[in-house]
Amino acid sequence: MRILGIESSCDETAAAVVEDGRTALSNAVASQIDEQRLYGGVVPEIASRRHCENICGVVDEALSGAGLGLEDIDAIAVTYAPGLIGALLVGVSYAKGLSAASGKPLVPVHHIAGHMAANYITHPGLTPPYLCLVISGGHTHLVEVRDYSSWRVVGRTRDDAVGECYDKVARTLGFPYPGGKYLDEAAKRGKSSLYTLPHPRVEGSDLDFSFSGLKTAVINLIHNLKQRGEEPDVNAVAASFQKTVADILSEKLMLAAGELGYTKIALAGGVAANSGVRRRIKKECDKRGYQLFMPELCYCGDNGVMIAAQGYYDFLAGRRAGGELNALATLSLEDICDETTHP
Ligand code: KG4
Ligand code: ZN
Numbered sequence: 001m002r003i004l005g006i007e008s009s010c011d012e013t014a015a016a017v018v019e020d021g022r023t024a025l026s027n028a029v030a031s032q033i034d035e036q037r038l039y040g041g042v043v044p045e046i047a048s049r050r051h052c053e054n055i056c057g058v059v060d061e062a063l064s065g066a067g068l069g070l071e072d073i074d075a076i077a078v079t080y081a082p083g084l085i086g087a088l089l090v091g092v093s094y095a096k097g098l099s100a101a102s103g104k105p106l107v108p109v110h111h112i113a114g115h116m117a118a119n120y121i122t123h124p125g126l127t128p129p130y131l132c133l134v135i136s137g138g139h140t141h142l143v144e145v146r147d148y149s150s151w152r153v154v155g156r157t158r159d160d161a162v163g164e165c166y167d168k169v170a171r172t173l174g175f176p177y178p179g180g181k182y183l184d185e186a187a188k189r190g191k192s193s194l195y196t197l198p199h200p201r202v203e204g205s206d207l208d209f210s211f212s213g214l215k216t217a218v219i220n221l222i223h224n225l226k227q228r229g230e231e232p233d234v235n236a237v238a239a240s241f242q243k244t245v246a247d248i249l250s251e252k253l254m255l256a257a258g259e260l261g262y263t264k265i266a267l268a269g270g271v272a273a274n275s276g277v278r279r280r281i282k283k284e285c286d287k288r289g290y291q292l293f294m295p296e297l298c299y300c301g302d303n304g305v306m307i308a309a310q311g312y313y314d315f316l317a318g319r320r321a322g323g324e325l326n327a328l329a330t331l332s333l334e335d336i337c338d339e340t341t342h343p
Pocket of ligand 2: 111115136137269270301302
């Protein structure tokens, strides 16, 4: 079965064709990063306009890249939540039009479920249940993947997402947007012991995260050094920050795995491309004999392949939508069934 996946929740217009949820036949992406960088972040209105301009070409490229026509596609999957509302609406409206015109079924996909499904492409042997740490620009979630289309969120950030924190710290250090990957590179050259950063405490659930305190601590560290006339050692700040993030993420992930009895662990989302986080979590999993699944670097950030992969499993689970489908800026993973099968 071949699914066309369409993604437009933030600043990438993306589409891809995936066979049986596991094999990517194409992967087309039009990124707005170069333009959004001028503003130091994503301007929602600009994002929507660029999606409008790019979506036809990107979907055509996904089909031609797979050597297929629309008639060879079994269903159209689209990200409908969560994300920037104006950006999501472009993909949703386009997919609804394509579905109405072609008679192909429309499958609404949750963006976070899509990120997790990137692992099905990289790891053909991965099957639920497993525990997944989703770390992206907008989300930090610990998710029990009970089945392909059934999830329980067991931990989440109380404030900033880890990617957001990476981007703010990177900006303060003078790196371009989005700064996560520049900070990652700088961290490889720095000494993490030069600066000490706090591990924020979270009252209540020990599986929840908090990153705003860490973000403020790094920004204050940089400003205080500058006020004293000292230039911060950029590589060392990056290395200390990266080590602290890797400590926090691996601690919570291992705690959740132990408490909930999971030995199959996965990572997902843009920050899953981070070299320090990957290395640290691999080490902790190896120590305990856990299996670790991480998406290839090219499938960590937003893409259409992950939406088509999850779309396949959501299609098998009976998820469908019609002309009534709306985009939603926020929607919990656990609420998806109610929203899509009982609109
Ligand atoms: O998953 P994603 O593409 O978008 C959302 O759904 O939010 O994640 C984007 C985030 C950005 O914050 C970006 O800086 C971060 O992923 N990122 C990284 C790395 N590559 C991308 N953060 C740390 N290290 C990296 N190597
Ligand atoms: Zn994303």
